[in-house]
Amino acid sequence: MEVNVMGLDTGNGRIKAAFYAADGTLQKFAFASVARPTAASALEQTTRPFLGSATEKLVHVRDVTYAVETDSTAIPGPTAGERNEGDDFAMRPEYDALVYSALLRANASTIGLLVLGLPVYLLKYTEALKRRFTGTFDFGHGPRTILRVVVLPQPLGSAIALRLADAVQIDAPSTLLIDVGWGTIDYLTVDSHRSRVQHDRSGGYPGAGAQIFRRVGEMLSRQYGERFDGVDQIDDCYRRGVPLRAHGKSIDLTSFVDRAKRDVALEALRKVRANVKTTEDLHVVFTGGAAPLLIDAAPEIFNGVPITLMKDTVFSNCHGFLLGGIQTTTRTRK
Incomplete structure (x- = not known):
């Protein structure tokens, strides 16, 4: 499916996404920010077809296969995998695995504009993220294309949503x-x-x-x-x-x-x-x-x-990213 604009709030706790589907309906989803490197052991390979989750995505990043559970209701166990809360989170291969898993969850083959959010004090990674996620990628599920990437400070998404959607006086x-x-x-x-x-x-x-x-x-x-x-x-x-x-x-x-x-x-x-x-x-x-x-x-x-x-505190940022991205692409066309 082609998605014109997707807003993606890549938090340390959960990945939140918002986009409009082909039928024009607003779609939102979230899942835990846990990407677990899979073991190459015989035990893992043998048991996965029987015990693996249907909503778990396997993505290949930098020669490692990561398992990401994209079910919104799934709760990671205490030893489920690393949830990186360091300042280098956006530079880690786990971050890539989470972004790619969001594309799979959305069933997006092509994204015209991906609007990503970063913490205010980590905006130094903006250009690196633009380079990493612009282009065509194959992380184990066929080619996926992102034509353009914009990176915004996370609260700016809520500022946009506050102005365009929440109608707070x-x-x-x-x-x-x-x-x-x-x-x-x-x-x-x-x-x-x-x-x-x-x-x-x-x-x-x-x-x-x-x-x-x-x-x-x-x-x-x-x-x-x-x-x-x-x-x-x-x-x-x-x-x-x-x-x-x-x-x-x-x-x-x-x-x-x-x-x-x-x-x-x-x-x-x-x-x-x-x-x-x-x-x-x-x-x-x-x-x-x-x-x-x-x-x-x-x-x-x-x-x-x-x-x-705000009315929808979990999705306010990614919804605002979506609305702002649509506004930007509309102005560009004019």
Whole structure:
């Protein structure tokens, strides 16, 4: 299938994609950012046809075959594979495997414009990503072509979606978008009515949702004397409002997460508050999959400032990338 524009938010926690299908319907999907190198052992080769998942994609990158589970509901186990949260994430072969798997999940043979997102403080990789993903590739599933690549700071996707899709009333002169992801927090300050980025009041740094759930795991380990390394399981159970079942126990996570998220939120938001300097001209908008975990602490840091949570925090960035990409291609044709 040919896709004119695809928005791809390649986060440390999940890959999120948005595009319009051939019938004009808006398609969105997400899956965990885990690419596991497959073993060349006889055991792996023998058992895969019987135990492998139908939604698992095998992609070849730099002489290594990676397995990527593209089912949106699949939860990686504690030892499922590396989820890279380092600054070099976008330069790793696992990153390529995740992008290629998104193309397979979308059944895209040709993409006219791929709009990728990067954390604000990692935009130095922009040109490298453009070179890597522009062209025709065969990663084990026949040739796939990407004609053009644009790389944007992740919160800019939400800024575009806020303007074109969410229809949130912003009366303040400036809008501060705080994008809370799995591994990073990015913030972008823009002029509310001209969408001009205020570079001296924008930035980002590591640490977000994963930090909260790792802290919960540490609390559980201290209380129960066992290892609790399954941060994805902790995250999933908390979001679904069900007990965590581990080590033969059924554990209500509410009090643990409440304590952990407050500590992390206050520390993170104080950094943002210090870097944006004054707040008198701001309307704060939270976006990103982990935004609901931090927003409760926001009034304490941004006292008296209007605060809004975007409608679809998980897909806001990639949806905005899609809308912005369509707008760009339309202008180019004119």
